[in-house]
Amino acid sequence: MPSQQVFNGKDGAVYTTSNGAPVKEPYAAQKIGFNGPLLLQDFHHLDLLAHFDRERIPERVVHAKxxxxxxxxxxxxxxxxxxxxxxxxxxxxxxxxxxxxxxxxxxxxxxxxxxxxxxxxxxxxxxxxxxxxxxxxxxxxxIRDPAKFPHFIHTQKRDPQTHLKDADMFWDYLSQNPESVHQVMILFSDRGxxxxxxxxxxxxxxxxxxxxxxxxxxxxxxxxxxxxxxxxxxxxxxxxxxxxxxxxxxxxxxxxxxxxxxxxxxxxxxxxxxxxxxxxxxxxxxxxxxxxxxxxxxxxxxxxxxxxxxxxxxxxxxxxxxxxxxxxxxxxxxxxxxxxxxxxxxxxxxxxxxxxxxxxLPVNAPVVPVANFQRDGFMAFNNQGPRPNYQSSILPLSYKAKAYEGTDERHETWIGNARLQLSEINELDFEQPRALYKKAMDQTARDHLISNLAGHLGGVKSPVVKARQLSVFAAVDQDFSDAVAKAIGHPSVKPLPAAPAEKLLRLKTNIGLVQTIQA
Structure with a gap:
């Protein structure tokens, strides 16, 4: 029986294989003779390598760090x-x-x-x-249109060919989707x-x-x-x-x-x-x-x-x-x-x-008991023992979901035909960014915003993308756009056209704000 190898860690643990068997020497591998081949019977060594090969799970597509x-x-x-x-x-x-x-x-x-x-x-x-x-x-x-999210994230990642971050991709998307300007201005302020x-x-x-x-x-x-x-x-x-x-x-x-x-x-x-x-x-x-x-x-x-x-x-x-x-x-x-x-x-x-x-998983498990009909699958740590995996009349689950004393379905009744929908750029999209720039920011914050934007937008190669993004900034505030344009050596650009605010207010029933949508 090999002697047990003790770690030097705080808990004085004994070194083992994944099934708990003690191992004398973590660095040793079984082989024939002094220079002979490795042995397939060496479970410790194979266990070590097999787990190492699989110890990385997919990182998050976003929020990875x-x-x-x-x-x-x-x-x-x-x-x-x-x-x-x-x-x-x-x-x-x-x-x-x-x-x-x-x-x-x-x-x-x-x-x-x-x-x-x-x-x-x-x-x-x-x-x-x-x-x-x-x-x-x-x-x-x-964004406010959910189907835009994967496209937006792709433009913030790496170019499919060069595998490099690309300022043209970044600003090409943002300049074509002006509703993003509120977040863009926050991002390129010191809050970013x-x-x-x-x-x-x-x-x-x-x-x-x-x-x-x-x-x-x-x-x-x-x-x-x-x-x-x-x-x-x-x-x-x-x-x-x-x-x-x-x-x-x-x-x-x-x-x-x-x-x-x-x-x-x-x-x-x-x-x-x-x-x-x-x-x-x-x-x-x-x-x-x-x-x-x-x-x-x-x-x-x-x-x-x-x-x-x-x-x-x-x-x-x-x-x-x-x-x-x-x-x-x-x-x-x-x-x-x-x-x-x-x-x-x-x-x-x-x-x-x-x-x-x-x-x-322990970090995700609720502190209250879980009882349902979900069973099996990889890593079923709590598979709920002999409890039936269907709505049984023999051993039924009790139901204690909170019931409200009353209900208010108004504002939650939806009537209408199925439709594809994409939001429209409107004057309202520039009101809050304008207030952010002219009222919420002091001159130092405005200077930093302009400098930070110029440092990134200035790296764009496409003149079309530059001009289009400057037109979005001009819709927020002409002086703001002109300051960025001057910092990147670009001529002044006119504001991006936008639908009047009153049109959006009339269309609220079409974007899910009020209680019903008429067919």
Missing amino acids: GAGAHGYFEVTHDISDLTCAALFNKVGNRARTTIRFSTVGGESGSADTARDPRGFAIKIRTEEGNLDWVFNNTPVFF TPDGYHQMHGYSGHTLKFINAKGEWQYVQVHVRADKGFKTLTDEQAGKLQGTNPDYGIQSLFEAIEKGEYPSWTVYVQTMTAEQAEKFRYNVLDLTKVWPHAEYPLRPVGKIVLNENAQNYFAEIEQAAFSPSHLVPGIEASADPVLQSRLFSYPDTHRHRLGVNYQQ
């Missing part, structure tokens, strides 16, 4: 008038929480400080199941280069629905605001860190928690009734628009604190699977078409990356 940690969500304010979700039924309720922050477009080895939106995914383990808030660090996004992952805000972007015990519901947007403020890097600082420390975000988050400087955020909601939505100047289901705080103030809800680093990054962060479809009673998805598309896309990706039983 990221960092994360664990902590808790605590309810600080009563919002039981908004939602009957059990988490929010009492001030002081706490739930274990995991957050994964990420860049969007880069590969898993890319730099943390790249100019890119940041993912802000939150898994809250409630007594009614997992609630996932799959947010970004910007309140808007580039946060100072680490844990010093930024998170936003739902999408409109959700909160339903109370009476069945009354309101539209909701969620804001997760960093208690120490949204800290940013200049373009120069971010670029320097890309070369000197591409893992700056991962490192700074880990070290802050290790030192006891626990990052924290205050959670707020904005609310809007169906009646208010009818009168709102913008479509509440449009991901490129924000709700003005003056009209729809932030209402405090709770607090998130990260106070625990992962013990194993792969198991607890890389395998963490977040989806906007992971909801609990009292919180529902709105008819936002991009959100509706994500409800399918995220779990579909998880099944591809992690397997059909991805929610049985």
Whole structure:
């Protein structure tokens, strides 16, 4: 019997094969004689190689590079008038929480400080199941038509022939889809280069629905605001860190928690009734628009604190699977078409990356018992024993789903013919970006925005793409466009034509805002 090889690790573990058999020497391999061939019977060696060959799972198509940690969500304010979700039924309720922050477009080895939106995914383990808030660090996004998403992401990735990032691809798409300009201006401001992952805000972007015990519901947007403020890097600082420390975000988050400087955020909601939505100047289901705080103030809800680093990054962060479809009673998805598309896309990706039983992995498993008719498949850790795998009359499951006292189907009745639809560019698409540039930004922020845009747009080879993107900026503000044009040595360009705002307001029934769509 070989003697056991003991690790020098903290736990004093005995080195074994995958089936638990002790091994004397991890580096040794069985062979015939001193220089003879290897033996097929050496399970330890084959076990080692076979697992090594398979230890990489597919990386995320988007949000591949990221960092994360664990902590808790605590309810600080009563919002039981908004939602009957059990988490929010009492001030002081706490739930274990995991957050994964990420860049969007880069590969898993890319730099943390790249100019890119940041993912802000939150898994809250409630007594009614997992609630996932799959947010970004910007309140808007580039698209409002869901079919555009794969095309958009392809243009932010690598050219099929050269396998290089391509500024022409990047701006060709954006200039043809002007509704993206709101997000583009945020991205090329200093907000596009946060100072680490844990010093930024998170936003739902999408409109959700909160339903109370009476069945009354309101539209909701969620804001997760960093208690120490949204800290940013200049373009120069971010670029320097890309070369000197591409893992700056991962490192700074880990070290802050290790030192006891626990990052924290205050959670707020904005609310809007169906009646208010009818009168709102913008479509509440449009991901490129924000709700003005003056009209729809932030209402405090709770607090998130990260106070625990992962013990194993792969198991607890890389395998963490977040989806906007992971909801609990009292919180529902709105008819936002991009959100509706994500409800399918995220779990579909998880099944591809992690397997059909991805929610049985420890980091994803709910803290409450799971009982259903799903069985088997790869890695069925909890296959539910002898429980019937159908709706049995012999050993039936009990059903305790929350029932609302009343229902309000108004605003949720859809009548109409099937149709293909693509949103139309409208004057409203430039109102909020114009306010961002002329009112929200000071002169320093405007100067940085122009400089950052010029540095990237200036690398475009196609004069058509340059002129088209400048026309989008001119639709926002002519002085803004002219400043960018001057910085890249391009003539002034006239604004992009857009449909009048009144036309969109008349078409609200065609984009799913009001209660019915007439055939």
